[in-house]
Amino acid sequence: MRVGAGESKSQFWQRMVTLMLALTLMMPVLFMGLPDFKTAHAETKPLAAPVVVIPVHHTVENGLYNFLERAFREAEEMNALHIVLDINTFGGRIDSAQEIGQLIKNSPVPTIAYIRGKAISAGSYIALNAEQIAMEPGSSIGAAAIVDITGNEIEDTKAISTWSGLMKGAAEMRGRNSQIAEAMVDKNVGVTMPEIGRIVPKGEIVTLTSQEALKVGYAETIAASLDEVVKFIGGENHPLITMELTVAERIARFVTEPWVATLLLLIGIAGVAVEIFVPGFGLPGILGVLGFGLYFFGHYIAGFAGAEDIALFVAGIILLFLEIFVSSFGILGILGALCLFSGVVLSAYNKQMAAWSLGIAFVLAVVIVVIVIRIFRHRGVWNRFILSEKLTAEEGYVSASSRKELLGQTGHALTPLRPAGTAVFGEERVDVVTSGDFIPAGRTVKVVQVDGSRIVVKEMKE
Structure with a gap:
């Protein structure tokens, strides 16, 4: 900068000092009006952040947890804006629901449960763990009493106390009336809900409709569609991604059902036994191998079976085959049966249930094998060791x-x-x-x- 015409050096430096002083005084004023970029970035996610919808349908069981674990992990990797749990279930296994609830509580991505239809029993616990709950008109939540496999209520005081404690804890964590959650489990509690003018006496289990849940604080909104839920959480301008089960996860969820596991074990045991004792068909052996294969494949995909469990089972089959052709005074047969039993039980999530399934399958398989042997006894493997031909003169033998x-x-x-x-x-x-x-x-x-x-x-x- 040069000195202007008619301006002395002293005047020039006086003007520069005045300008610098003015800029110094104006700096705070200028920056006070600017946004806090760090804070703005932390509070507002980019529009590319998706809203991830995860279906929680049908039965709550072991395979569902593994699917949800993968879905939550992928949602976190996508830096999702929100996770919507699309719930419609009559419940299922309590232990699986407990693990799913822990997964939801630990999620760094905000969660909202959208109940479409039913959130009964274990489904209600999953919904209560979400940060918010939205309900479809006509939907319901509650009826979380513990029942056995036949649908009859369990009167075990310890089990009821444990389950009601989990329900109360989930409700308290989200600021909801915990007594209502307790009354959903234990019919000996009873609860008064003045917000809806309703008293549930002892001897009854609480179930709430969507309107009742909204009034007593068990739902934040009623939404007629998924779009309304997305709008409620402020995600209407964000991509919507729905997580789907892979083919392997579908198989795993189906196979780990107790009745399906029992059926596969029955097919496996009966098929292999028939092929051993009445050889020549081929089809029973193929079905047996497929039955065992599907059982272990499903439990492996579900994360329950390891390579060592499968190896133990295969060793059991080999030992049983050797027992037929090698005289070991039953030692190989006993070892084979123990390996087979251990492989099946250790590969399951619930060891006790797996033992029952194997026992039932074994008894039914014995009945089937005996029937098949009686029908096709002329083709039995024992005929290889018995001389059944008659050396008569009519046959030309002299x-x-x-x-x-x-x-x-x-x-x-x-x-x-x-x-x-x-x-x-x-x-x-x-x-x-x-x-x-x-x-x-x-x-x-x-x-x-x-x-x-x-x-x-x-x-x-x-």
């Missing part, structure tokens, strides 16, 4: 040539017959026997009986 042509002929004893000896008929020497009499050499004899190679003679009196 032990020696028959001398029927000698019957009635006469000759003389060449040696004394006591009672066996040798006689001559014409020019032929023949071994003969008497009926027990002694005949000296040189006496005349007559053939009275021929039985194969046994020729019976009698002395001819002169």
Whole structure:
């Protein structure tokens, strides 16, 4: 910068100092109006951040947890804006629901449960763990009493106390009335809900409709569609991604169902046993291998079975095969059965349930195998070790040539017959026997009986 015309150096430097002082005084004012870029970035995610929808349908079981674990992990990797749990279930396994609830609580991505239809039993626990709950008109939540496999309520006080404690904890964590959650599990609690003018007496289990849940604080909004849920969480301008089960996960969820696992074990045991004891068909053996293969494949994909469990099972099959052809006084058979049993049980999530499934499958398989063996017993493997053919003359089997042509002929004893000896008929020497009499050499004899190679003679009196 040069000094202007008519301006002295002292005036120039005076003007520069004044300008610098003015800029210094204005700096705070200028930056006060600017946004905090760090804060703005932390509070607002880019529009590319998706809203991830994860379906929680059908039965709550082991395979569902593994699917949700993958879905939550991928949502976090995508830096998702929100996770929407699309819930419609009548419940299922409590232990699986507990693991899923822990997964939701630990998620760094915000969660909202959208109940479409039913969130019953274990489904209600999953919903209560989400940060927010949205419900479709006509949907319901609750009825979380513990039931057995036949649908009858369990009266085990310890089990009820544990489950109601989990439900209360989930409700308290999200600022909801915990007594309502407890009354969803334990019919001996009872609860008063003045917000809806309803009293649930002892002896009844609580179930809330969508409107009731909204009024008592068990839902934040009622949404007629998924789009309304997305709008409620402020994600209408963000991409919507729905997570789907892979083919392997679908198989795993289906196979790990207790009744399916029992059926596969039945097919496996019966198929292999029939192929061993009544060989030649091929189809039972193929079905048996497929049954065991699907059982272990599903449990492996679900994360329950390891390579060592499968190896243990294969070793059991090999030992059982060896027992059939190698004499081991039952040692190989016992070891094989133990390996097979251990492989099946250790590969399952619930060891007790797996043991029951294996026991039921084994009993039914024995019945099937016995029936098949009775029908096809002529093809049994034991026929390889038993001589079943009859060596009859009608079949052409003879032990020696028959001398029927000698019957009635006469000759003389060449040696004394006591009672066996040798006689001559014409020019032929023949071994003969008497009926027990002694005949000296040189006496005349007559053939009275021929039985194969046994020729019976009698002395001819002169």
